Amino acid sequence: MPWEESCAMDQRVSLIGDWLGGEWTVVELSERYGISRKTAYKWIDRYRAEGSAGLSERSHAPRVHGRATPVELAAAIIEQKLARPSWGPRKIIAKLEERYPEAAWPVPSTAGEILKREGLVQPRRRRHRVPPTLGGLTVAERPNQVWATDHKGWFRLGNGERCEPLTIGDGYARYLLGLTAGDSTRGEEARAEFERSFEENGLPEIMRSDNGSPFASPGVTGLTRLSAWWAKLGIRHERTAPGKPQQNGRQERFHLTLREAIEPAAADRAAQAARFAEFRAYYNHERPHEALGQTPPARHYQPSPRPLPKRLPEPEYPREADIRRVRSNGEIKWAGDFLFVSEVLVGEWVAIEERETGELRMRFYNTPIGVIDPQQKRLRRVGAPARRRPNPTQLSPIHPV
Structure with a gap:
C-alpha cells in the first residue's frame, strides 16, 4: 500500500530512522510502512548517496520525450549562434533551413529555448518604441527609388x-x-x-x-x-x-x-576598412533579413538603369523663365538690385518662374531652392511665410517714429 502524499516525507524520515536504529530488517520495515521491499531499498539507497536531501520527491517528467529536438540539430543551432552571436532564433533557423532543407528544424521559439539553456541568450530590456513615420516622405516600392x-x-x-x-x-x-x-x-x-x-x-x-x-x-x-x-x-x-x-x-x-x-x-583605418568590406559582403549576400522573409538583401536588389554620366548635363529651363547666373559673391542681379542666393552655386545658372499664385519661385535644375520676396528683396525658404513690412499708421503713438 503506497504512502499517503500528505505525510510521505515524514514516513520516509521515520523509515530511515528505524533502519538506522538497527532493530528492524528491511522486510519488517516494508510490512510496517506498507510499501514494497523495492521501495524501501530505493529510499535507503538514496539516503546513503545524498543524505536527507535524497528523500525529497523528484520530477517525474521524462528526461527525453518524443518531441525533443535531436541532439545533432540542437548542436547545429548552438554552433550557428556561436558563429553569429548577434543573430536571433529566427535568423538562425532560416539560415539552417536554407543550408539543410532536408532536416526537420524546430520552430524559432524552440531554438530560443535551446540557446537559453546554453546561456547564449541575454534578456533584452524592453524599450518604449515610437511608431515609425515617414512624415510625408516617399515610401520605397522598388529598388533604387x-x-x-x-x-x-x-x-x-x-x-x-x-x-x-x-x-x-x-x-x-x-x-x-x-x-x-x-x-x-x-x-x-x-x-x-x-x-x-x-x-x-x-x-x-x-x-x-x-x-x-x-x-x-x-x-x-x-x-x-x-x-x-x-x-x-x-x-x-x-x-x-x-x-x-x-x-x-x-x-x-x-x-x-x-x-x-x-x-x-x-x-587602424586600413584594418577597419577591410573589416567593413567583409561585413558589407556578409550583410548583402549572407545575413537573413526579417523584413525580407529571412532572405539576404542581394536577392531583392538590382542595379539602377540610370548610369552615372561621364559629363554633368546642363540645366533645361523653359524659355519663359527668368534665368540668372550666380555671381562670385553668391548673388544674382534681379529687378535692378542684387539678391543673395548661395555661395555653393557660384557660376551656376538658376531659373526664376512665376507661379499661378504670383509667387516667384527659384530653382536649380529641378530642385526648388527658394521664393523671392519682392518687398524685402530677399530669398526665403520654400513654404516659409512672407514677412510683412509694418504699416506706419498702425504704430503706437507712445513711440513715434
Whole structure:
C-alpha cells in the first residue's frame, strides 16, 4: 500500500530512522510502512548517496520525450549562434533551413529555448518604441527609388584615430551600397564614396538624409556642394524633419547592426576598412533579413538603369523663365538690385518662374531652392511665410517714429 502524499516525507524520515536504529530488517520495515521491499531499498539507497536531501520527491517528467529536438540539430543551432552571436532564433533557423532543407528544424521559439539553456541568450530590456513615420516622405516600392545615407557617429580606432563611418543603403531591398571608414564628415570625402556607389549601381531617384553636414546646410537654399551635385544628376533630395530620426528609421536600425563590425574597433583605418568590406559582403549576400522573409538583401536588389554620366548635363529651363547666373559673391542681379542666393552655386545658372499664385519661385535644375520676396528683396525658404513690412499708421503713438 503506497504512502499517503500528505505525510510521505515524514514516513520516509521515520523509515530511515528505524533502519538506522538497527532493530528492524528491511522486510519488517516494508510490512510496517506498507510499501514494497523495492521501495524501501530505493529510499535507503538514496539516503546513503545524498543524505536527507535524497528523500525529497523528484520530477517525474521524462528526461527525453518524443518531441525533443535531436541532439545533432540542437548542436547545429548552438554552433550557428556561436558563429553569429548577434543573430536571433529566427535568423538562425532560416539560415539552417536554407543550408539543410532536408532536416526537420524546430520552430524559432524552440531554438530560443535551446540557446537559453546554453546561456547564449541575454534578456533584452524592453524599450518604449515610437511608431515609425515617414512624415510625408516617399515610401520605397522598388529598388533604387530611395537611397538613404547617414554618418553613423564617430568612434576611436585602436591607434586612437577618429573614424566616421558613412553608410548608403537602398530603402527597398535594404542592400548596403556603401560603407566607409573615413576620418571626417567632409563633403569631398563623402562624394568619393557616392561616385563609387553610382558607378557600381547607377543612380537613384531620391536620396534621403538628415539635415546635417555634408548633406544639407542651414542656409535658405539648404544646398551643399554635395546636394547641389545630386541635383545636377537628377536626384531629388529628401530631408528628414529635425528631431525625427524615425523618418530614416531603416538606416538608423542598420547602424545598430553595424556594431558587429565595430566592437571592438580595429587597430587602424586600413584594418577597419577591410573589416567593413567583409561585413558589407556578409550583410548583402549572407545575413537573413526579417523584413525580407529571412532572405539576404542581394536577392531583392538590382542595379539602377540610370548610369552615372561621364559629363554633368546642363540645366533645361523653359524659355519663359527668368534665368540668372550666380555671381562670385553668391548673388544674382534681379529687378535692378542684387539678391543673395548661395555661395555653393557660384557660376551656376538658376531659373526664376512665376507661379499661378504670383509667387516667384527659384530653382536649380529641378530642385526648388527658394521664393523671392519682392518687398524685402530677399530669398526665403520654400513654404516659409512672407514677412510683412509694418504699416506706419498702425504704430503706437507712445513711440513715434
